[in-house]
Amino acid sequence: MAKKLNIKEKYRLLTRDLDWEFSYQDRKKAFPYEEFEGIKITDWSKWEDPFRLTMDSYWKYQAEKEKKLYAIFDAFQQNNGHLNVSDPRYVNALKVFLTGVSPLEYQAYQGFAHVGRQFGGVGARVACQMQAIDELRHVQTQIHAMSHYNKYFDGLQEFSHMHDRVWYLSVPKSFFNDARAAGPFEFMIAIGFSFEYVLTNLLFVPFMSGAAHNGDMATVTFGFSAQSDEARHMTLGLEVIKFLLEQHEDNVPIVQKWIDKWFWRGTRLLTIVAMMMDYMLPNKVMSWKEAWEVYFEEAGGALFKDLARYGIRMPKYSDVIEKEKEHLSHQAWWTFYTHGHAAGFHTWIPTDEELDWLSEKYPDTFDKYYRPRWELAKELEAKGERFYTSGLPQLCQTCQIPMLFTEMDNPGEICYRDHVHEGERYHFCSDGCHDIFVDEPEKYVQAWLPVHQILQGNCGGPGVEEVLSEYYRMNLGVDNMDMKGSPDEKRWKQWKGVA
Amino acid sequence: MPVQAINDNYQGEVLDAKANFAGNVIIYFGWDEHLMFCAPKAFPLPPQMTFADVISQIMPEAFGQHPEFNEIDWSQAQWQLDRRPISPKPEQTLAELGADHKSCFRLRTPGLTGYKGMGI
Numbered sequence A: 001m002a003k004k005l006n007i008k009e010k011y012r013l014l015t016r017d018l019d020w021e022f023s024y025q026d027r028k029k030a031f032p033y034e035e036f037e038g039i040k041i042t043d044w045s046k047w048e049d050p051f052r053l054t055m056d057s058y059w060k061y062q063a064e065k066e067k068k069l070y071a072i073f074d075a076f077q078q079n080n081g082h083l084n085v086s087d088p089r090y091v092n093a094l095k096v097f098l099t100g101v102s103p104l105e106y107q108a109y110q111g112f113a114h115v116g117r118q119f120g121g122v123g124a125r126v127a128c129q130m131q132a133i134d135e136l137r138h139v140q141t142q143i144h145a146m147s148h149y150n151k152y153f154d155g156l157q158e159f160s161h162m163h164d165r166v167w168y169l170s171v172p173k174s175f176f177n178d179a180r181a182a183g184p185f186e187f188m189i190a191i192g193f194s195f196e197y198v199l200t201n202l203l204f205v206p207f208m209s210g211a212a213h214n215g216d217m218a219t220v221t222f223g224f225s226a227q228s229d230e231a232r233h234m235t236l237g238l239e240v241i242k243f244l245l246e247q248h249e250d251n252v253p254i255v256q257k258w259i260d261k262w263f264w265r266g267t268r269l270l271t272i273v274a275m276m277m278d279y280m281l282p283n284k285v286m287s288w289k290e291a292w293e294v295y296f297e298e299a300g301g302a303l304f305k306d307l308a309r310y311g312i313r314m315p316k317y318s319d320v321i322e323k324e325k326e327h328l329s330h331q332a333w334w335t336f337y338t339h340g341h342a343a344g345f346h347t348w349i350p351t352d353e354e355l356d357w358l359s360e361k362y363p364d365t366f367d368k369y370y371r372p373r374w375e376l377a378k379e380l381e382a383k384g385e386r387f388y389t390s391g392l393p394q395l396c397q398t399c400q401i402p403m404l405f406t407e408m409d410n411p412g413e414i415c416y417r418d419h420v421h422e423g424e425r426y427h428f429c430s431d432g433c434h435d436i437f438v439d440e441p442e443k444y445v446q447a448w449l450p451v452h453q454i455l456q457g458n459c460g461g462p463g464v465e466e467v468l469s470e471y472y473r474m475n476l477g478v479d480n481m482d483m484k485g486s487p488d489e490k491r492w493k494q495w496k497g498v499a
Numbered sequence B: 001m002p003v004q005a006i007n008d009n010y011q012g013e014v015l016d017a018k019a020n021f022a023g024n025v026i027i028y029f030g031w032d033e034h035l036m037f038c039a040p041k042a043f044p045l046p047p048q049m050t051f052a053d054v055i056s057q058i059m060p061e062a063f064g065q066h067p068e069f070n071e072i073d074w075s076q077a078q079w080q081l082d083r084r085p086i087s088p089k090p091e092q093t094l095a096e097l098g099a100d101h102k103s104c105f106r107l108r109t110p111g112l113t114g115y116k117g118m119g120i
């Protein structure tokens, strides 16, 4: 009988000796995506396998995690776990997560499955294939965790349909579409490195600790269950960038350009997380600004110091990004509050206590720029004229966010940028988004901008009400509008026996 | 390079081409120092619309919810079109003013600086 292989030997066999030699077929035809981005790989065998995991041990670990996770979901459901959340407002953060983030896990699965086929190096392929399966697991476990809330709260029932259509969800959707439509190496810098390695902490840590602080055991549990997968994803992201930079010096400027692009796109995407942290968590964890300082400025700063030896510098516009941490969440929540009629979740005026917390956390900006908006909103609400803005906003061609961001040297003024390409004018929220467009206009002229699609008549209508109810499938007066007076709020009061 | 694509001469379809808006053009309007409106707004308008009609029909729809809206003295209003200052006359059409598809107007109202003078 043959001697049993140890895990290292198994891994070597899995990732090396089982690969094909291309003796009679053209290798380039087998890996057609490998060269067009200009990346030069001289030796795939230099790929350091970051996480020597074989398929059989992978299945074993994952199966154990699933068993534990679903046992907790069962207990959560049997014990009516939804009644333990801090405040029904909290569930609106879950609605944003399920409609905006969980479908990205599915897109991550699709993206990694693609590059897991297209890389010429078998080590990279196996790592990407495992990540693809992880991402599929993430979307499934998130849906299962949220399914309990769907029985008791509005706005979760059409998450996947909404992700494909709703105006603000085109922001995360198009972010991933952009990455997946790029070549395999750019995809890895976009998602594997920029997103997973650097920015994912800003999504998951605040979100999972937010869940813990707000009594949401279902979300905490899937967060924990995903954590060991994320550790693997981060290692892969770091390996990819080091590998590309070490393979050929010509790769350095290409990688730098992708870093510049994807950090900018990533920070724009995280605007929604900033808003969730500062406004949607009834029990606060930390402010967005604090999270940004810990996870981006400190952790990311150290990383870029480390990458400097390859000739890589901090992402372009880091100076703008640093100033924006004082503003993002406030500008975003005001946008959703004033578009609360067109959102698939509830919005509200922060309580007096919350306004004071914001003043304390943002001493340089909140009272000066943002508190007056809430005073105006309160005045209007008291008059029975809760403010819902009329009309449709202008959007950024690149990030697809309404043009809500302001100039960082004059935060009271909207930041307008534009560019004419082949006779058509395009508008941008920032220099960052402008530069991304100008670098690849033929890609971004194709942006499916929700506002323009509505105005072209491609989203039903004729009125905004029909777009919302028929095309987006929002239950008007139920899923949308203010938290005050919502069916969510009424049911909560009944369950809790309060008037 | 206009795009990093696997095929040569790849061209994207312009999804918001003027031809897709049934004779209208998209025009954006922003009101400086009035961030009660989180972003400028988009309207599909006929290029022959006069500026007088923009003021009487589109401005109330765009900005009429603001407590200062009724105080605007339109003869004092300052305008920019695609980042150039302009002095529109009421009888001029959008086309005559040089506004084309996806042009952007910015409005400034001297003396009116938003809720409590805070730019809101």
Ligand SMILES: [Fe+2]
Binding pocket: A105, A108, A134, A135, A138
């Ligand atoms: Fe994931």
Ligand SMILES: [Fe+2]
Binding pocket: A196, A229, A230, A233
């Ligand atoms: Fe991940």
Ligand SMILES: [Zn+2]
Binding pocket: A268, A396, A397, A398, A399, A400, A401, A428, A429, A430, A433
């Ligand atoms: Zn943008």
